[in-house]
Amino acid sequence: MGPLSGLRIIEIDGLGPVTFAGMVLADMGADVLRLTRGGAAPAAVFDEVGGEVLHRGRAAVPVDLKSPQDREQVLDLIADADALIEGFRPGVMERLGLGPDACAARNPRLVYGRVTGWGQTGPMADQVGHDINYLALSGALHPMGEADRPPAPPLNLVGDYGGGAMMLVTGVLAALLEAKTTGRGRVVDAAMTDGSALLTCLFHALKARGLWDGATRGANLLDGGAPFYRCYACRDGRFVAVGALEPRFYAALIAGLDLTPEEAPQFDRSAWPAMHDRFAAVFATRDRDDWAARFAGTEACVTPVLSLEEAPLHPHNQARGTFVESGVVQPAPAPRFDGAAASVVPDRPFLSLDQALKDWRRP
DSSP: OOTTTTOEEEEEOOSTHHHHHHHHHHHTTOEEEEEEEOTTOSSOOSOOOSHHHHTTTOEEEEEOTTSHHHHHHHHHHHHTOSEEEEOOOTTHHHHTTOSHHHHHHHOTTOEEEEEESSOSSSTTTTSOOOHHHHHHHHTSSTTSSOTTSOOOOOTTIIIIIIIIIHHHHHHHHHHHHHHHHHSOOOEEEEEHHHHHHHTTHHHHHHHHTTOOOTTOTTOSTTTTOSTTEEEEEOTTSOEEEEEOOSHHHHHHHHHHTTOOTTTSOTTOGGGHHHHHHHHHHHHTTSOHHHHHHHHTTSSSOEEEOOOTTTGGGSHHHHHHTOEEEESEEEEOOSSOBTTBOOOOOOOOOBOOHHHHHHHHOOO
16 A cells, blocks of 8 residues: 555556656556557567566556557546556557547546657657667766766666656656646656756756866766775775765775875865875775775775675665565665555556456446
8 A cells, every 4th residue: 555556557568667667656556557568469569578577566458559449448448547658659659549639538637648768849759769869868978987988878777767767757646646636637748868868957057167077077076087986996806886075974985095185185186096096006905895894884985886686685775675575586666655665566467458447447
């Protein structure tokens, strides 16, 4: 019984941000019905990705959206839904007869959430692309990586999930709140380029104040340029992350490295290249876990860089239940409500459209 209990959301199954958004909404208690590709569907419009993790918490209903009968039953589902989320390129849902206007005719209070790379409008709206392309055009990719190398893709966390899925979830929930008052839904246009650009607000602010060199990677406070905010290799080939930004935390860092403020002046940028080399040489003298033990309980902001396999075993993550095992080890739902650890609801069995309609209808 999460905070979204009672909300009914239709997810038109797809790739990337829609799947993640559907999972987040289901984790928070919404009744999410995932409409996936039926066996008779002629084209691979949908794809079964995510498996036991990204598909958790919701039932799946195979449909053929090109079938008039299936489409009419989907509209019957929409009549009793609070929101719909989809991630096709502009015009696809309209051509299937399930665009915002057709759905609003059946359910005026429906919130229609759309997530795409380039957005519903603009000269590139119909072009193909992936996470890395949306990051590139938004300006978010350029600052990432080493100064003497091409920009480094941050997995698909910033574009697909941060700039796409989480903006979609935020927009849908905001529109649902409004619909409770007005009785009318909205169309939410979540573009990954827009969302990724929004995530760079801090760096635009710093640049406007002359505090960020936008032309050079690895030359600034938060991009690895500062020797006290970056990762270092250890003797065993593993890594530690250092985030000692504040002077008090920095003092604890250099004390742990057996250095003095005179040897490592924190904000003397001319000294940063030499400090990089000095810090790297010191961290290379011990194994990662030796450094983790040395800095444990201090204010130095030094932590081991854990692998996907190691993270669930860390004592803090275990104490909080940050990861759970439900078929496979996976991250637990977040955020927490009332301090209680959330449990994972496994992905549910496939339903027929007829059964889904029977279960879905409101009293």
